Each structure stands twice: as C-alpha cells, then as structure tokens.
Amino acid sequence: MDRKVIPVANPWLGEKEAAAARRVILSGWVTQGPEVAAFEKEFAEYVGVPHACAVSSCTTALHLALRALGVGDGDEVITVSNSFIATANAVCYTGALPVFVDVDPCYHNIDPEKIEQAITSLTRAILCVHQVGMPCDVKSILEIARKHGLPLVEDAACAMGSEILWNGRWERIGKPHGDIACFSFHPRKLVTTGDGGMLTTANADWDRKFRLWRQHSMNVSDAARHNAQQVVFEEYVELGYNYRLTDIQAAVGREQLKRLPAMLERRRMLATRYDKLLSEIPGIGLPKQPCWAHSNWQSYCVRLPERCDQRRFMQKLLDEGISTRRGVMCAHREAPYADMSQCVRFPLTESEIVQDRTIVLPLYHQMTEAEQDRVIAAVANACTLFFASARSQQLV
Ligand SMILES: *Cc1c(COP(=O)(O)O)cnc(C)c1O
Numbered sequence: 001m002d003r004k005v006i007p008v009a010n011p012w013l014g015e016k017e018a019a020a021a022r023r024v025i026l027s028g029w030v031t032q033g034p035e036v037a038a039f040e041k042e043f044a045e046y047v048g049v050p051h052a053c054a055v056s057s058c059t060t061a062l063h064l065a066l067r068a069l070g071v072g073d074g075d076e077v078i079t080v081s082n083s084f085i086a087t088a089n090a091v092c093y094t095g096a097l098p099v100f101v102d103v104d105p106c107y108h109n110i111d112p113e114k115i116e117q118a119i120t121s122l123t124r125a126i127l128c129v130h131q132v133g134m135p136c137d138v139k140s141i142l143e144i145a146r147k148h149g150l151p152l153v154e155d156a157a158c159a160m161g162s163e164i165l166w167n168g169r170w171e172r173i174g175k176p177h178g179d180i181a182c183f184s185f186h187p188r189k190l191v192t193t194g195d196g197g198m199l200t201t202a203n204a205d206w207d208r209k210f211r212l213w214r215q216h217s218m219n220v221s222d223a224a225r226h227n228a229q230q231v232v233f234e235e236y237v238e239l240g241y242n243y244r245l246t247d248i249q250a251a252v253g254r255e256q257l258k259r260l261p262a263m264l265e266r267r268r269m270l271a272t273r274y275d276k277l278l279s280e281i282p283g284i285g286l287p288k289q290p291c292w293a294h295s296n297w298q299s300y301c302v303r304l305p306e307r308c309d310q311r312r313f314m315q316k317l318l319d320e321g322i323s324t325r326r327g328v329m330c331a332h333r334e335a336p337y338a339d340m341s342q343c344v345r346f347p348l349t350e351s352e353i354v355q356d357r358t359i360v361l362p363l364y365h366q367m368t369e370a371e372q373d374r375v376i377a378a379v380a381n382a383c384t385l386f387f388a389s390a391r392s393q394q395l396v
Contacts (some may be wrong), residue, residue, distance in 0.1 A: 006371050008323045009299075010364035011187040012259060013252075020251035027247075032215065033223055035247035039254050040198070046257060047174030049181075049200040051207035054250060055214050058157040058184030060243040061197040062090030064213055065180040066125060068206040069151045071096045075124035079155075080110045081332040081344070082351035083129045087155050088331040088343075096124065098343050100332055105350045106288055108301070108328070108358075109136035115144050118346065125151050130159035130173055131328055132360075133190075133298030134289065138164060138177040145178070152178030158298035159183070160191050161264045165292035174200045185249070190263050190296055191256040193249035216240040259365075266365050267297040270372060274300055274361065277376045283308075283383050285358075300363045301327050301354075302379075308386050314359055316382040322375050327358030 024035055036054050044052035055061050071077060073095035079087055081100035091098040101118050104111040110128050126145050128136050138154065145152045156162075159173040160183055166175075174181045180203075183189075185196035199210050215221070217240030225232050245253075278284050285303030289295055304313055314324050330351050331337055332344050362375055 003321050005318075005321045005323055006362045006367075006375060007364070008325050008360055008362050009188050010366060011192045012263060012365040013192070013256075016255040016258075017252045020255045021248050024248045024251045030248055031222075031246045032244040033247045035250035035254070036245055039245075039250035039257075042254060042257055043198055044200065046260070047172045047200060049175050050202050051200065051204065053199045053207055053210040053214070054245040054253075055197045055199060055210070055243040056245055057186070057195050057243075058155070058182050058197040059086040059090055060214075060241070061182035061184075061199045062086065062127070062153070062155060063093045063241075064210050064243065065153045065182055065199060065206075066090060066094045066096070066127070067213070068180065068209045069125050069153070071124045074122065076120060076122040077125045077127050078115055078118045078123060079127040080129055080131075080351065081330045081337075081348050082108070082328050082354050083131060083155065083331065084157065085329065085331045085334055085336075086157075087127065087129055088337065091127065092336070097340070098127075098331070099123070099345060100343055100348060100351075101346055102348050102350050103131075103354060105353070107134060107136075107290060108132075108350070108354050109134060110141065111350075112137050112140035112144060114346065115141065116148075119148055119150070123148070123150060125153060126178075127153045127155060128178070129155040129157075130162060132301060133158045133162050133296040134287070135159065135162050135164045135173055135293040135295070137290070139166075139292075142178060151180075154178045154181040156181045157184035157186075158189055159296060160189060161260055161296040163294040170294065176200050176202070179203065180206065185253060185256075189298060190267075191253060191260055193245065193253040193256070196245050196249050196253060212237070213240045214243040216242060263365050264296055267363060268294075270363055270367060271295070271297040271300055273369070273372060274363075274376070277373075278302065278379065281376075281380045281383055283387065284379065297363060299360045301358045301360050303358050305383065305386060306357075307390065308357075310356060310359065313382050313386065316385065317375075317378050320374075320378040320381070322378050323362060325360040327354045327356070327360065330355045
C-alpha cells in the first residue's frame with residue numbers, strides 16, 4: 001500500500017518558529033537572555049503564576065524543584081512508578097528514594113487513597129504527575145500533604161493548557177496548586193522548543209534559587225555583567241548546574257505559546273470525536289475525564305480488550321500504516337530500579353495494567369478527520385480479528 005504512515009504525534013512548527021530562531025541567531029545573543037526573560041513572563045501570565053523560571057528540560061526542572069524543597073540523601077519522595085522514567089530519576093538525582101504508589105484504575109493518575117500508607121518519618125515531599133495531560137486529583141493530594149506538613153511538586157510535563165476546577169473556577173495547571181509545577185517542551189508535548197522546561201511557583205525564594213542553580217550558581221547574570229559600566233567579578237556561591245534554556249529555544253517557545261489556544265481546541269475536538277466513534281467498538285476502553293478536569297489531550301490512550309496481546313495489536317495497526325505506542329511505562333520495571341526493592345513497598349497492579357493493556361493512538365494538531373477515520377477503522381478491524389481468534393481458541 002502506498003499510504004503514508006500516520007504518526008503517533010507530530011509537533012506543530014512552521015515559518016513563525018523558523019523566523020524567530022533566525023532573528024535570535026542574527027541578534028548575536030543566543031543563550032539565556034532577553035528571549036528567555038520574555039518567554040518566562042508570557043508563560044507566567046498564561047498559567048496565572050507569579051514566577052516562571054525556564055530551564056533545559058522538565059527533568060532538570062524536577063531536580064531543582066526537589067532540591068529547593070531540601071530533598072536530599074536518605075529522604076523519601078512519594079510518587080508513581082507509572083510515569084515517564086524521568087519522574088523517578090529526578091528523585092534519585094537528589095540522593096533521595098522514590099517510593100512508588102499505585103495509580104487509580106479509572107483515570108490512571110496517582111491514587112490519593114494510597115498516599116497516606118506510604119508516608120514515613122523519612123518522607124520529605126510528594127511528587128504527583130498530571131499523566132498524559134489529565135489533571136490528577138490535586139485537591140485530595142494537597143489535603144494529605146498539608147495534614148502531614150509535606151510539600152507537593154506537580155510533574156506537569158504533559159499538562160500545558162490543561163485545567164482544573166478550583167474553588168468553583170477553572171484554573172490552568174501550573175498556577176501551581178501544589179508548591180511547584182514543572183513543565184516540559186519536548187516535541188511529544190504540546191508546546192515545544194526542541195527540548196526545554198519551566199518551573200512555576202508562588203514562592204519568590206525558591207524562584208531565586210532556581211535562577212541561581214540553573215546558571216552554575218553564578219551570583220551575577222550574564223546580562224548584568226554585559227551591561228555593567230564597572231568591572232564585575234562573579235562568584236559561584238554554591239554547587240550549581242548548567243540547566244539553561246537558550247534564547248533560540250525561548251524565541252521558538254514564544255511562537256508556540258501563541259499557537260496553544262488553537263492546539264487545545266483542535267485536540268479537544270479530535271478527542272471528542274475519538275470518544276464518539278470508538279465507543280461503537282466493543283472491547284475498547286475509552287479514557288475518562290473527571291468532571292473537575294479539562295485535559296489538553298497530550299495523549300489519547302485506550303484500553304485493549306482483556307487477554308488481547310498488546311504487541312500483536314500494535315503490530316496489526318502498524319501493518320495498516322498506523323503508528324501507536326504502548327501505555328505509560330512503569331519505572332520499577334526498568335534496570336535502574338530493579339534492585340531498589342525499597343522503592344516498591346506496595347502493589348503496583350493498576351500501574352502495570354496501564355503499561356501492558358493500554359495503547360496511545362495518534363493525535364496531533366494537523367491530523368485530518370480522514371486520518372482519524374483510518375485509525376478508528378484499523379482499531380475496529382484489529383478488535384474483530386482478536387475476538388475471532390479468541391473465539392476459535394475458546395477464550396470468549
Ligand atoms: C516528558 C516527561 C518528562 C520529561 O520531560 P523532559 O523535558 O524530556 O525532561 C517528565 N515527566 C513526565 C510525566 C513526562 O511525560
């Protein structure tokens with residue numbers, strides 16, 4: 001067949017981003033400078049937060065967030081295994097141990113009811129994830145966190161533009177509703193700068209720390225030194241990192257922010273269309289959205305029929321020119337966590353079900369309805385084949 005493969009995701013970039021990058025390259029100032037400052041300001045205004053600090057990725061954002069909270073050697077951070085591995089890795093970078101709790105079977109986000117049992121005298125923070133853009137139950141989690149005097153970090157890597165109903169008003173993820181939220185600008189997310197990240201907080205002290213640490217803990221900014229009329233000698237006041245975002249990336253990010261409302265509208269329309277048309281296929285479980293959440297639909301994940309072989313199902317779709325991914329991974333099944341039995345103290349049954357029995361269907365801004373129809377037809381076809389072969393093996 002001569003048909004183009006439908007990708008699982010596709011960043012929406014164009015001439016505007018190319019022109020922005022060109023403008024910065026020709027300006028002569030290419031790393032953390034005026035474009036980063038402008039991107040931070042526009043980002044902060046969009047999510048409705050006092051402070052936004054740009055960094056090189058969400059992974060580095062998570063590292064700085066945990067360090068600002070004083071998380072370090074010997075501490076424990078309660079989080080999910082069922083997330084991209086960077087969530088757990090960031091905890092390990094601080095010297096602390098991630099303690100995994102299961103996700104709930106309905107929304108596939110951290111199960112607030114499972115958090116309290118995981119709290120010990122060593123717990124220093126809770127790190128929740130708005131998985132695939134679907135807001136987690138921050139209100140319930142925050143109640144537990146406050147009761148135990150624990151700070152809450154939100155891994156909002158996928159959640160740019162997602163909203164949560166907060167005291168009767170729709171608010172954007174990143175306000176933050178916990179203490180610090182961390183975003184990603186990887187091409188698999190909505191807004192992309194190639195790579196990049198953002199920290200948001202209402203706490204000015206933490207924001208100052210992020211700004212210091214991302215630039216080697218150098219006590220004078222490049223811009224201040226550049227513009228100084230008198231000679232300035234800088235100092236490196238503590239251990240720092242190079243976690244800078246470049247001005248080239250920030251200029252691209254500013255153009256992406258302008259596209260975000262259109263991206264959200266399109267993705268929500270396509271997700272609603274998937275809901276409607278896939279609901280007619282028996283055996284396929286649709287993603288659920290709580291009444292207090294508006295997802296940005298960073299990913300659209302469906303659950304396969306019971307006993308359906310995930311790899312074969314995905315291969316069948318790929319044979320028809322449709323690219324998919326398996327559901328969100330589990331960190332505890334990967335090599336860095338294989339020997340860390342201390343991380344796995346509780347059953348992670350639902351987490352493993354998400355990884356083994358869900359798949360991510362193609363969803364991206366430029367997707368046409370005809371392309372979406374091809375995906376839906378292929379899913380229906382694969383289901384029919386599965387049920388036919390299951391019947392012949394007396395499975396159903
Ligand atoms: C993508 C992702 C990350 C990592 O983001 P980077 O910007 O690539 O470092 C972290 N957590 C979650 C939940 C993610 O989806």
